[in-house]
Amino acid sequence: MKHLFCNLLVFILVSSASSQTTIVDEETQYPVSYATISFGDGQGLFADDDGLFIFTKKLYPDVDSLYISALGYKDLAIATINLPTTIEMQIEANKLDEVIVNAKINRKFKKETLKPYLDDDYYKCWLPTIESEIAVFFPNDNDKLKKITSVLFPITLESKDWNKRKRSNADKRKFSTLFKVKFYKNDNGIPGDVMTYSNIVFRVTEKNGDAFKLDISEHNLFIPKGGFFVSLQVLGYTDPNGKLLPNKKYKEIKSKNGIVKIPTNFRPLLPFTDEINQHHTYIKRVFISGNKWVQFKQGNGIESSLLRTNLNNYGVGMTYNIYKDD
Template structure:
């Protein structure tokens, strides 16, 4: 009986230990000058497990031991992605992650003889409903919504982005704008390697980001993403985005998480563009 009891205690202790979280902590820096990289997306791709580095490039990431066999990816605009097995990271703390700058080809500009017109592309209407965190959990990770844009095979110069923000907790919030390929009806790889981040007012109203200085020219259908980057001390439920009935919404609930979509509603967000 005593041997059985000891075995049972040992088994329970082992099971408890296996169930405990792993903690990964460290800093993400640039290759070369060693400067910290802020708001780097860190996650296990397509598993909705992720976080982001803070303003000083630091991060603390907890995940369960079931992810020991997975690969953690560090992704920043303008830098090569770095993917490392979780098991190796656990054995190398504190982590010092270095990302190499990406070499990208210059974007081809198509010149047309006809006069181009400024248009609104996306969802311009809004009903008195709001969108927030896709899964309702509190947390410090990013969340992101996206809208599909059909350019109808016309060269498109993106000028600005507009969306509706509401918050009862914050005066302002930091957002990042991303552009993605259309891959089988969902956002795919990033197609604009430019960091577009701006702190915007968050008191129930339309906000805009001027994109003229980024020289964004696109020729194929794409998605633009609106990514909320929670500040220290602010959870994801602190911000809500405007929406309307009808159409289709695209969202993901974590850094490098899987994109999900459902019909019947859409995010209020549009671009002004010259076509």
């Protein structure tokens, strides 16, 4: 009886400290996977594949409103007081109508590959945080029809033993991390409208080596005339089955001016390169409404040690089919 009382007390304390909420489609009641939940102050978190997220007042005592967004749905603002267990989102039909569905093409084609830029130097890497989205531009050099079949994301693995970091056979630190990928049309040199409203995510571990190949052939994405952007956004660590965990998104450090919140870095690291002449990489903060894309280069107000050594680009690779004329 005593143990039962203790367990009940723990359950009450946990329940009072956090709220488990599911985001669903208003019409179908299906989960809205990987929705973005912003706090309005540059912080936030993500729902998992079941549309579930946990909001903890203990971690976010000063947050009184949540701002929720998801591909193909109308943005939603909701108070944290008496947060419901289910939140319904409305489809934004006018945006969905803009997406062009391409039929399967049976013409002959030639396969082409743009290799990713790989590097295992820790000091040449971007440290992923969930507050940042990175987009890389791919130009379109001619009018031929091209279908994107896969994207090659370079990653850098960390050795368990720092003194053995330069050895290729050194044991690597384990991780299991979920990423979200988006494709954008080129809008006068910056990412514009999305090319698909499908949720495209992948899980990467230390076993994937120095590049992850994401097969997107089933999405029928064709390279627009003006080129396109592919973006990468870390969602957080997962359990062994790939289920997104309720990751802590920042560290709290005491300072003279109070508590400073530092974004948590997630593995794997993303290697940047100085071997690309153009500035093809852009970044944005995902938890700030209306935040604009910024070209990753010196003079744009970006504080980064990478720019000081001319590491301006994340060297994503790609494979695609070039279709022959009829």
